[in-house]
Amino acid sequence: MQDVVVLKGRKIVKGRAEGRALMTREAISFMGSTDPKTGTIIERGHEIEGECMQGKILCFPTSKGSTGGSYMLYDAVKRGVGPIGIVNIQAESIAVIGAIVSDLPMVDGIDISQIRTGDYVELNADAGVVKVYRDR
Amino acid sequence: MQLTDEEHAMLAGEQGTLIQKSMEILVTLGEIYGATRMVEVTNVHSPGVSYRVAGDAGLDYVKEASGAGHFRVRTTLNTGGIDGFNWKEIGFPPDFVARQLELNTAYEDLGASPTYTCTPYLSGSIPQVGEHVAWGESSAIIFANSVLGARTNREGGPTALAAAVTGRVPAYGLHLDENRKANWLVRVNMKISSDRDFAVLGYFVGQTVGGGVPLFSGIHERPTLENYKALGAALASSGAVALYHVEGLTPEAPTKDAVLAQTYQTIDFGPIEYEAVVAKFSPAAPVNAVIFGCPHCSIEEMHRIAEALDGRRLHMDMWVCVSHPVYALAERSGYVRSIEDAGATILRDTCPILGATLDKGFKVVATNSGKLAHYMRGLWNVETSLLQFEDCIAVALQ
Numbered sequence: 001m002q003d004v005v006v007l008k009g010r011k012i013v014k015g016r017a018e019g020r021a022l023m024t025r026e027a028i029s030f031m032g033s034t035d036p037k038t039g040t041i042i043e044r045g046h047e048i049e050g051e052c053m054q055g056k057i058l059c060f061p062t063s064k065g066s067t068g069g070s071y072m073l074y075d076a077v078k079r080g081v082g083p084i085g086i087v088n089i090q091a092e093s094i095a096v097i098g099a100i101v102s103d104l105p106m107v108d109g110i111d112i113s114q115i116r117t118g119d120y121v122e123l124n125a126d127a128g129v130v131k132v133y134r135d136r
Numbered sequence: 137m138q139l140t141d142e143e144h145a146m147l148a149g150e151q152g153t154l155i156q157k158s159m160e161i162l163v164t165l166g167e168i169y170g171a172t173r174m175v176e177v178t179n180v181h182s183p184g185v186s187y188r189v190a191g192d193a194g195l196d197y198v199k200e201a202s203g204a205g206h207f208r209v210r211t212t213l214n215t216g217g218i219d220g221f222n223w224k225e226i227g228f229p230p231d232f233v234a235r236q237l238e239l240n241t242a243y244e245d246l247g248a249s250p251t252y253t254c255t256p257y258l259s260g261s262i263p264q265v266g267e268h269v270a271w272g273e274s275s276a277i278i279f280a281n282s283v284l285g286a287r288t289n290r291e292g293g294p295t296a297l298a299a300a301v302t303g304r305v306p307a308y309g310l311h312l313d314e315n316r317k318a319n320w321l322v323r324v325n326m327k328i329s330s331d332r333d334f335a336v337l338g339y340f341v342g343q344t345v346g347g348g349v350p351l352f353s354g355i356h357e358r359p360t361l362e363n364y365k366a367l368g369a370a371l372a373s374s375g376a377v378a379l380y381h382v383e384g385l386t387p388e389a390p391t392k393d394a395v396l397a398q399t400y401q402t403i404d405f406g407p408i409e410y411e412a413v414v415a416k417f418s419p420a421a422p423v424n425a426v427i428f429g430c431p432h433c434s435i436e437e438m439h440r441i442a443e444a445l446d447g448r449r450l451h452m453d454m455w456v457c458v459s460h461p462v463y464a465l466a467e468r469s470g471y472v473r474s475i476e477d478a479g480a481t482i483l484r485d486t487c488p489i490l491g492a493t494l495d496k497g498f499k500v501v502a503t504n505s506g507k508l509a510h511y512m513r514g515l516w517n518v519e520t521s522l523l524q525f526e527d528c529i530a531v532a533l534q
Contacts, residue, residue, distance in 0.1 A: 012168055013164075027346060027375070027376070029373075031189055032373075032489075032510075032511045032514060032515065033514070036191055042514040042515070043514045044513040044514050045416075061346075062346060062347060062376065063376065064342075064346065064347070064373075064374070064375050064376040065274060065372065065373055065374075065375075065376065065511075066183075066189075066273075066274050066372075066373075066489075066511070067183040067184075067272040067273055067274050067277070067290055067291060067292050067293070067296075068183055068184060068186065068189035068272075068292075068293070068490070069292065070183075070184065070292025070293050070294055070295075071183075071184040071189050071190045071191060071193065071194035071197070071292065071293040071294070072189055072191065074191075074193045074194060074197070074294075075190070075191030075192065075193040075194060077193075078191075078192070078193035079191075079192075079193070090347070091168070092290070092347055092376050093165070093169075093289055093290045093291070093292065093295075093309070094290055094292050094376075096165065096168060097161075097165065097291075097292035097293075097294050097295050098292060098294075100161055100164055100165065100294070101161070101197070101294045
């Protein structure tokens with residue numbers, strides 16, 4: 001049996017994606033928090049340090065830090081080690097710019113506390129909807 | 137968005153595909169943030185200049201643009217991935233150097249000024265109060281907004297490039313009066329004076345306010361340029377702060393009432409908060425390298441380092457990171473000789489955060505920079521110790 005939670009937010013970058021969620025309650029800097037060659041979270045002491053964003057719907061409150069993050073997100077996506085979608089509470093420009101040039105589906109205005117790492121997520125950015133499936 | 141005739145023409149491709157694609161990105165961004173128009177910018181500071189940051193994807197992106205047009209507003213370049221003067225001696229890997237030089241050429245062919253620094257405001261780019269610009273580099277953005285009173289959002293590489301070729305950015309965020317009010321009041325309940333003190337304050341507040349606009353009260357002595365540089369760099373590393381105010385001191389904060397939003401949150405900063413940040417950067421193992429110049433050293437910092445090292449001999453690696461223009465003045469002033477004679481390495485155009493990671497045997501790096509202490513741990517897989525300037529010097533001379 002599965003529980004399904006439907007969360008409604010706002011489209012940032014169009015597109016659809018589905019896959020497992022990687023969720024953190026801490027902000028991310030794509031320059032400094034992540035390694036664009038492997039997709040691994042490398043920021044020391046970060047809640048999801050050591051996890052990999054490759055192929056995941058990456059759920060985090062907002063982006064922070066270096067403005068190099070836009071290209072570093074783009075580079076990770078191009079190398080195939082980036083996330084396949086982004087879900088934020090509040091979209092900050094550096095991740096937004098990276099997602100625009102990467103054609104990466106992205107929404108914000110989502111209560112990410114409803115999502116857990118490992119949940120199966122359907123992201124419909126066009127509609128601003130995130131569907132979360134969790135095994136009971 | 138309501139576009140002018142010229143902007144419509146840009147979007148329609150009448151001025152070429154590079155300008156069209158750039159305008160599409162800017163319109164997309166503007167629509168996300170509810171902008172109703174574009175604003176003209178007078179200059180751009182481009183991030184994404186280091187090959188470490190741009191990667192192959194960014195390199196291809198900039199090269200494609202470089203073949204298709206030219207910057208129309210003055211554009212300075214952020215810190216790159218190599219010391220452009222001594223890369224061989226310092227030991228930057230040849231593959232990385234080759235890619236970096238390709239990227240440099242692509243940017244310079246577009247018409248960018250080869251500044252290669254995170255401190256464009258120390259290399260002749262000083263926007264005025266109220267001037268709209270498009271800057272990347274988180275530490276420079278916050279300096280431009282807060283200390284100079286200029287107006288920029290946090291631009292990434294692709295939007296800085298788009299702004300440089302169109303001379304436009306969408307009018308949202310910090311370009312608008314209403315978003316420049318402080319929504320956090322930070323009561324500073326202790327005396328802070330050194331660059332490290334300001335870095336600690338910035339690190340704490342950035343963690344707490346995220347992308348907010350803090351107003352600092354309780355700072356009574358005018359901070360130095362270096363204090364502001366340290367404060368902003370730390371605020372923009374632990375958080376996404378792009379603008380802060382200091383009551384009675386920064387240009388948009390003559391009084392608390394003038395700059396506080398109608399609703400705001402209040403936090404306190406005192407010795408407990410100070411020590412909590414320091415504890416995060418207090419490794420048990422001994423320091424084996426010292427790094428200054430994050431953001432790049434001012435001439436006053438070069439002077440201070442030269443004076444502290446003059447006639448002495450270092451017992452560990454020390455790196456001093458600086459822009460070429462400030463280096464040139466430091467060389468003429470005799471500071472470069474004092475620093476190098478003591479055994480320190482001066483790096484131009486780059487730094488450990490944006491430069492290639494090198495195999496130098498660094499295990500515990502001491503610095504007075506909150507930004508460097510924050511990023512270098514993950515990027516170089518080292519420990520970092522956030523010390524006062526004098527303690528960094530003392531440990532290196534021990």
